Amino acid sequence: MGRSPCCEKEHTNKGAWTKEEDQRLIAYIRANGEGCWRSLPKSAGLLRCGKSCRLRWMNYLRPDLKRGNFTGDEDELIIRLHALLGNKWSLIAGQLPGRTDNEIKNYWNTHIKRKLLSRGMDPHTHRPITADGANAPSYRPAPPQHIAVPTRAPATMFTLTMKTQPAPVESSDEGSSGATSTGEPRCPDLNLDLSVGPPAADTPTSHSQRPVCLCHHLGFRGGEACSCRQADSSACRYFRPLEEGQYI
DNA sequence: AACATGAGCAACCGCCGACCG
DNA sequence: TCGGTCGGCGGTTGCTCATGT
Numbered sequence: 542m543g544r545s546p547c548c549e550k551e552h553t554n555k556g557a558w559t560k561e562e563d564q565r566l567i568a569y570i571r572a573n574g575e576g577c578w579r580s581l582p583k584s585a586g587l588l589r590c591g592k593s594c595r596l597r598w599m600n601y602l603r604p605d606l607k608r609g610n611f612t613g614d615e616d617e618l619i620i621r622l623h624a625l626l627g628n629k630w631s632l633i634a635g636q637l638p639g640r641t642d643n644e645i646k647n648y649w650n651t652h653i654k655r656k657l658l659s660r661g662m663d664p665h666t667h668r669p670i671t672a673d674g675a676n677a678p679s680y681r682p683a684p685p686q687h688i689a690v691p692t693r694a695p696a697t698m699f700t701l702t703m704k705t706q707p708a709p710v711e712s713s714d715e716g717s718s719g720a721t722s723t724g725e726p727r728c729p730d731l732n733l734d735l736s737v738g739p740p741a742a743d744t745p746t747s748h749s750q751r752p753v754c755l756c757h758h759l760g761f762r763g764g765e766a767c768s769c770r771q772a773d774s775s776a777c778r779y780f781r782p783l784e785e786g787q788y789i
Numbered sequence: 790a791a792c793a794t795g796a797g798c799a800a801c802c803g804c805c806g807a808c809c810g
Numbered sequence: 811t812c813g814g815t816c817g818g819c820g821g822t823t824g825c826t827c828a829t830g831t
Binding site: 556590593596597644647648650 | 796797798799800802
C-alpha cells in the first residue's frame, strides 16, 4: 500500500497557471493569509494541488519578491554561500531578500555553474580544477565558528557550527550533493553541524560578539545583495563575527 | 521561411522531517 | 511509541523562446 496522494489528481489542473488562477490565489491569501495549503485549493475554488498553490505563491506571486536579473553582488554572495552550505537553496535564499530557492537553484544551474567553470573552478567543490581534472585543496583549517540562523519562528534557532577536524584522507570522487558516499562533509576540514533548538549557552550576547548579518561578514555590507539593516539584526540571519585572521 | 538546437525557467515529483492524535 | 498528515525541500522535467543553420 503506497503513500496516499497529496490531492485528487484526477480533478486538478496541471501545468502553467492562468491569470485567473493567479488572481484567485492572490485574493484568497490576501483575505485569509497563508496556511493549510491542503485545503486552500478547495476553499479558494482552485482545481489545483495544495502543493502547487504553495509553490506558485512562494515562487511567483508573493508581493515581496524581487524580479529581474541578479546583480554581481548577488552572484558573489550565492557563490560564497554555496561554498559554505552546498545545495541548501532555501538557506541561501534566506540570505537574499526577495529571491526564492527555486529561482536561485535555476540561476545556479544555468549561470553560475558556467561562471565558475570559466574561472577554472569546480562548481561542486569550489576548488580550482587542475590540469588532470582533479580538484586542488583550497580550504584551510578554521577555528570553530557559529552561525545562528533565526527562522520565522522567533523561538527557534539554527546553529551552524563549523568545526576544525583532523584532515582525513580525501575521497577523489565527490558527489554533486556536496557529500561523499559515506556522508562525510564535502570539505574535509569543514564540518557543518546544523542543529535546531534554542540558542546555545554561548550564543553571543556581549558587544564584541553581537550577532551580525551573514551578508556583512561575507563582504556585502550595504550592497545590493543585502538589504537588511545592521541595527535590526533580528530581521536577518546572523552569526558571530569572525576573529581577526579567521575566514570562511 | 522553416527547422534544429540550446538556454532559461516554471512547475512537478518524491522524499524527509515535524507535528499531532 | 507509533502511524498518519502536512509542509517544505532538492532534484528533475518539460515547455517556451531565442538563436543559429
